[in-house]
Amino acid sequence: MKKLGLVLLVLVLAAGCALGVSACGGSEGKEGGTLTGTYASFPAYLDPSLSYEVEGWTAMYDTYLPLLTLAHENGAEGSKVVPALAESLPKITNGGKTYTLTLRKGLKYSDGTPVKASDFKSSIERVFALGSAGSSFYESIVGAQRFAETKQGDIPGIKTDDKTGRIEIELTAPRGTFTNELAMLYAAVLPSDTPIENMTANPPPATGPYMISKVEPGRSWSYARNPYWAKDNSQIGEVPSGHVDKIEIRVVRNDSTQVNEIERGKADWMQTPISADEYNKVKDKYEGTQFRVERPINIYLFWMNTEKAPFDDLRVRQAVNYAIDPAALERIYAGSLAADHQILPEGMPGHKPFDLYPHDMAKAKQLIKEANPSDRNITVWTDNESPNNEAGAYYEGVLKELGFDAKLKEVNADNYFPIIGNESTPDLDIGWLSFFADYPHPNDFFQLLFAGESIAPTNNTNLSRIDDPKINAKIARLDKEPLGPQQEAEYADLDREIMEQAPVAPYGTNTVSTFVSSAIDLDKVVFNPTFGQDLTSFQFK
Amino acid sequence: MALDPNAKAAASGPASGPWRVAWRRLRRNRVALGFLGLLVLIVAFCLAAPLWAAHVARTGPNETHTLEKIQAGGEEREVVNREGKPIGPQWLEAGGRFFLGADGRLGRDEMVRLMYGGRTSLLIGFAAAAITTLLGAILGLLAGYYGGWSDTLISRAMDVVWAFPVALLAIALGLALAVGGLNIGPLHLSSGSIWITILVIGVVYVPYMARPIRGEALALREKEFVEAAEAQGASSPRVMFGELLPNLASTIIVFFALSVANAMLLEALLSFLGVGVQPPNGSWGTMLNGGLDLLTSAPMLTYLPGAMILLTVLAVNVFADGLRDALDPKSKARIEAHSGFTAAEVTEGIAP
Numbered sequence: 001m002k003k004l005g006l007v008l009l010v011l012v013l014a015a016g017c018a019l020g021v022s023a024c025g026g027s028e029g030k031e032g033g034t035l036t037g038t039y040a041s042f043p044a045y046l047d048p049s050l051s052y053e054v055e056g057w058t059a060m061y062d063t064y065l066p067l068l069t070l071a072h073e074n075g076a077e078g079s080k081v082v083p084a085l086a087e088s089l090p091k092i093t094n095g096g097k098t099y100t101l102t103l104r105k106g107l108k109y110s111d112g113t114p115v116k117a118s119d120f121k122s123s124i125e126r127v128f129a130l131g132s133a134g135s136s137f138y139e140s141i142v143g144a145q146r147f148a149e150t151k152q153g154d155i156p157g158i159k160t161d162d163k164t165g166r167i168e169i170e171l172t173a174p175r176g177t178f179t180n181e182l183a184m185l186y187a188a189v190l191p192s193d194t195p196i197e198n199m200t201a202n203p204p205p206a207t208g209p210y211m212i213s214k215v216e217p218g219r220s221w222s223y224a225r226n227p228y229w230a231k232d233n234s235q236i237g238e239v240p241s242g243h244v245d246k247i248e249i250r251v252v253r254n255d256s257t258q259v260n261e262i263e264r265g266k267a268d269w270m271q272t273p274i275s276a277d278e279y280n281k282v283k284d285k286y287e288g289t290q291f292r293v294e295r296p297i298n299i300y301l302f303w304m305n306t307e308k309a310p311f312d313d314l315r316v317r318q319a320v321n322y323a324i325d326p327a328a329l330e331r332i333y334a335g336s337l338a339a340d341h342q343i344l345p346e347g348m349p350g351h352k353p354f355d356l357y358p359h360d361m362a363k364a365k366q367l368i369k370e371a372n373p374s375d376r377n378i379t380v381w382t383d384n385e386s387p388n389n390e391a392g393a394y395y396e397g398v399l400k401e402l403g404f405d406a407k408l409k410e411v412n413a414d415n416y417f418p419i420i421g422n423e424s425t426p427d428l429d430i431g432w433l434s435f436f437a438d439y440p441h442p443n444d445f446f447q448l449l450f451a452g453e454s455i456a457p458t459n460n461t462n463l464s465r466i467d468d469p470k471i472n473a474k475i476a477r478l479d480k481e482p483l484g485p486q487q488e489a490e491y492a493d494l495d496r497e498i499m500e501q502a503p504v505a506p507y508g509t510n511t512v513s514t515f516v517s518s519a520i521d522l523d524k525v526v527f528n529p530t531f532g533q534d535l536t537s538f539q540f541k
Numbered sequence: 542m543a544l545d546p547n548a549k550a551a552a553s554g555p556a557s558g559p560w561r562v563a564w565r566r567l568r569r570n571r572v573a574l575g576f577l578g579l580l581v582l583i584v585a586f587c588l589a590a591p592l593w594a595a596h597v598a599r600t601g602p603n604e605t606h607t608l609e610k611i612q613a614g615g616e617e618r619e620v621v622n623r624e625g626k627p628i629g630p631q632w633l634e635a636g637g638r639f640f641l642g643a644d645g646r647l648g649r650d651e652m653v654r655l656m657y658g659g660r661t662s663l664l665i666g667f668a669a670a671a672i673t674t675l676l677g678a679i680l681g682l683l684a685g686y687y688g689g690w691s692d693t694l695i696s697r698a699m700d701v702v703w704a705f706p707v708a709l710l711a712i713a714l715g716l717a718l719a720v721g722g723l724n725i726g727p728l729h730l731s732s733g734s735i736w737i738t739i740l741v742i743g744v745v746y747v748p749y750m751a752r753p754i755r756g757e758a759l760a761l762r763e764k765e766f767v768e769a770a771e772a773q774g775a776s777s778p779r780v781m782f783g784e785l786l787p788n789l790a791s792t793i794i795v796f797f798a799l800s801v802a803n804a805m806l807l808e809a810l811l812s813f814l815g816v817g818v819q820p821p822n823g824s825w826g827t828m829l830n831g832g833l834d835l836l837t838s839a840p841m842l843t844y845l846p847g848a849m850i851l852l853t854v855l856a857v858n859v860f861a862d863g864l865r866d867a868l869d870p871k872s873k874a875r876i877e878a879h880s881g882f883t884a885a886e887v888t889e890g891i892a893p
Contacts, residue, residue: 037869221556244687256836256837275834276625276646276834276835277834277835277836277837277838278837278838279626280624280626281837281838284660325608327608328607330623331607331608331622331623331624331625332607332620332625332646332647333625333646334624334625334626334646335623335625382560384815386831386834387625387646387834389647389820390647393603393605393647393820393821394605394607394647396821397604397605407733408820408821409732409733409819410819410820411719412716412719412815412816475720
């Protein structure tokens with residue numbers, strides 16, 4: 001009996017040890033290590049005040065923190081605004097014109113200097129001083145426009161108190177998207193003495209869990225842990241601390257080479273979307289283990305110039321919407337396109353699925369017959385990047401089938417938007433466009449693409465030149481209101497109302513992919529719909 | 542073939558003209574003639590495009606078939622599957638349709654595109670070479686004959702153009718004209734016109750023709766027959782085009798042939814980079830560009846237009862080389878080494 005008891009005790013102890021070992025090791029993943037990643041091109045900027053593209057945002061999401069940020073979560077959860085350097089979300093008063101925040105206490109930059117409330121003010125002024133593309137998001141701050149024009153003095157609409165950490169921002173008018181705009185990388189807080197110049201080659205000190213430790217412009221850059229994160233900044237619970245100790249990113253121009261490196265374990269992650277040529281091969285082989293499809297917030301569409309014949313006729317625009325076959329475009333995008341026939345895509349607050357124009361070529365032809373447009377010469381614009389140019393060629397074919405004399409015009413991708421956004425460019429009839437969200441707020445799409453006041457002689461974003469007073473009024477009203485369930489429902493209605501006017505023919509959202517080496521735990525990798533892959537989420541198995 | 546020992550003695554009658562001599566030389570160069578035959582074959586292949594498109598493929602070069610299914614090999618096949626992979630070569634399984642498969646996610650017939658693309662590439666090659674030859678010959682003649690400030694002006698202008706790498710200059714011009722087209726006086730070309738590509742290529746190669754022509758014209762100007770013509774009161778244009786030009790004809794012909802090859806290569810480069818032939822017009826260069834997206838899954842889409850460019854340029858170059866040997870009197874040493882007859886015997890027509 002005594003012997004049996006001893007045996008049982010040993011067995012229980014052994015089982016306990018086994019459980020303990022598995023809890024410490026296997027399923028929790030490994031802490032530490034060096035993550036190697038690849039990009040197809042060096043980001044235009046590694047300076048948060050200047051970076052306007054996803055490549056740069058992904059690179060700096062975990063390095064430079066604004067007062068607010070987007071939750072480090074997948075999918076719709078990743079669209080929520082959460083506090084970062086600020087203690088909490090802003091207190092909005094004065095009819096939506098005053099935003100009050102408090103800086104957390106004891107924060108430090110990666111060089112050890114304390115983060116001050118006045119650093120936020122100087123960071124926003126730096127955005128204007130640099131002439132950054134991001135300055136348009138902060139023009140509603142009192143005094144900002146004058147500062148942008150003169151570059152003299154300061155922005156009186158931002159008041160700070162370094163002792164208490166209080167930050168008060170005064171707007172000229174209520175702005176429902178301002179909370180999102182405070183979460184953009186442009187609003188990242190940098191030391192007041194950060195030079196007013198592009199700091200890509202020598203990035204400023206960081207506030208996030210990682211700092212950029214070395215840059216070889218055009219070739220590579222590296223991250224190390226921010227030495228002041230653990231002790232001082234990790235109080236920011238909404239931003240994870242990261243698992244790996246170092247991250248090394250190299251520029252590898254050929255995406256096939258990047259795929260090959262991941263397959264061989266020479267790289268752990270590629271930021272570049274996999275080309276259409278290899279997409280399905282990689283997906284079939286690695287989906288679920290090393291490959292995952294992600295859905296950033298974007299919309300791909302064809303715009304139609306509503307001021308010019310034949311697209312000044314609603315029936316013609318509706319016919320085009322009916323004529324587009326999502327099955328064809330699915331093939332053109334090699335399976336990476338998720339078909340969508342509305343403006344707000346999945347993942348955007350306010351998205352409520354509907355389809356006013358299911359594919360029906362017979363109906364499309366009937367509408368054209370009823371409209372009988374006299375002007376049938378159409379120029380179809382697209383950029384020269386595959387598969388967008390193929391989408392344009394498909395669209396040209398569809399228009400020909402509808403009885404138009406359509407001619408495709410391909411423009412170099414670097415010049416495409418300046419050219420189609422310039423009203424002096426002749427024959428701006430119809431063309432391709434992709435639009436990625438600056439932040440997860442419906443107004444980002446509606447204001448730029450459909451508000452009458454967005455029509456501009458150059459850099460025009462309202463390419464369909466729609467100027468409907470009812471739509472304009474609704475956009476303007478909703479812009480002033482903070483986003484809540486009621487506003488989301490109204491944005492869903494607005495989506496439908498605009499599609500009833502059919503100034504554009506949306507055809508889908510393009511997906512991207514997360515592809516990692518076998519050493520990385522794919523399930524742990526977080527893809528934020530705005531910022532891309534979250535570097536703090538990468539963990540070795 | 543054995544030489545008739547009595548043939549030399551039996552030779553009588555007038556000496557053969559230079560063109561006849563050249564033809565004899567060329568006839569003996571079987572390699573050059575072989576590649577001429579290849580070039581003729583390629584041209585015939587491209588010229589047959591409308592026939593193949595209408596009667597065999599039953600589709601045009603720009604018609605898309607993304608969602609179409611065809612009957613081939615007793616089964617129904619998607620021209621482009623859901624993953625965007627185009628159908629491969631069907632050869633004759635679908636009655637000749639999609640003989641070489643589809644060209645990409647738009648599902649256009651690759652064979653039809655190859656044939657029509659060749660027409661565009663050959664047209665651009667020959668037309669651009671003609672422009673280069675015309676402008677180069679005129680400018681070279683003017684510079685070489687007149688000399689003085691005319692020579693200085695023309696030569697310096699050529700130097701400026703020559704200073705730019707040909708490809709970079711062509712790319713820059715192509716980009717500049719890509720959106721707005723060309724509008725100079727009565728000349729209006731829309732931005733998608735292939736004549737823009739032809740003009741750009743034709744112009745950038747002018748110095749490469751003008752300078753050698755100028756050099757030869759400079760040398761010929763000092764010859765007695767030119768002096769004689771001037772002494773007889775012949776006008777300058779009469780001397781240039783009546784006396785000098787015939788003597789430069791062989792040089793010009795050879796340079797023209799070589800220019801065709803250069804022009805085709807440059808067109809392929811410009812179209813590959815997106816600043817040459819504009820869609821929906823296709824050329825072998827645009828097909829190379831399009832094939833790159835599917836290099837892993839459908840490499841033939843790149844290999845086929847690449848092979849056509851290679852074979853055509855090779856054929857033109859080898860034939861041009863043979864033509865130069867035939868037309869160039871200084872090459873007699875080579876003729877004697879290759880044929881076993883003396884150059885004079887070839888000239889006299891004694892050697893077959």
